[in-house]
Amino acid sequence: MATKKYTVTLPEELAEEIRSEVGSGNFSAYVTHAIERQREQDRLGELVVWMLEEGGPLTEAEKAAAEAERRENERWFAERAATEVQDQSATEPPGRQAAG
Structure with a gap:
């Protein structure tokens, strides 16, 4: 560019x-x-x-569907972040694992 x-x-x-x-x-x-x-x-x-x-x-049904999808996405990202934290602490040497 x-x-x-x-x-x-x-x-x-x-x-x-x-x-x-x-x-x-x-x-x-x-x-x-x-x-x-x-x-x-x-x-x-x-x-x-x-x-x-x-x-x-938007209709009320469309708003409800969008809100449900937003909550599901939020849940997915929270679970993914928790899994990444667990994976990182599993690779830390003994005595250096992250406090949970």
Whole structure:
């Protein structure tokens, strides 16, 4: 991807906070990533508006199904994280296992 230099104005306190966290060499990469994420959010918002225009508001049954799926996903990720913690502690040398 080609790059081009731009001048932007940021609040000094915010810019210095970011620079202190990521270092001066990673500042542009951080800002680029932040802008990319904002663009994703903007596009998702546009998609939601389009979907509501096309299909109307969600029914109670659709909301309930989405909430059930969200809970199932949350459960799956929690179980996966717990398994990873168990796997990591199993590979630790004796006496160095993570406190549970």
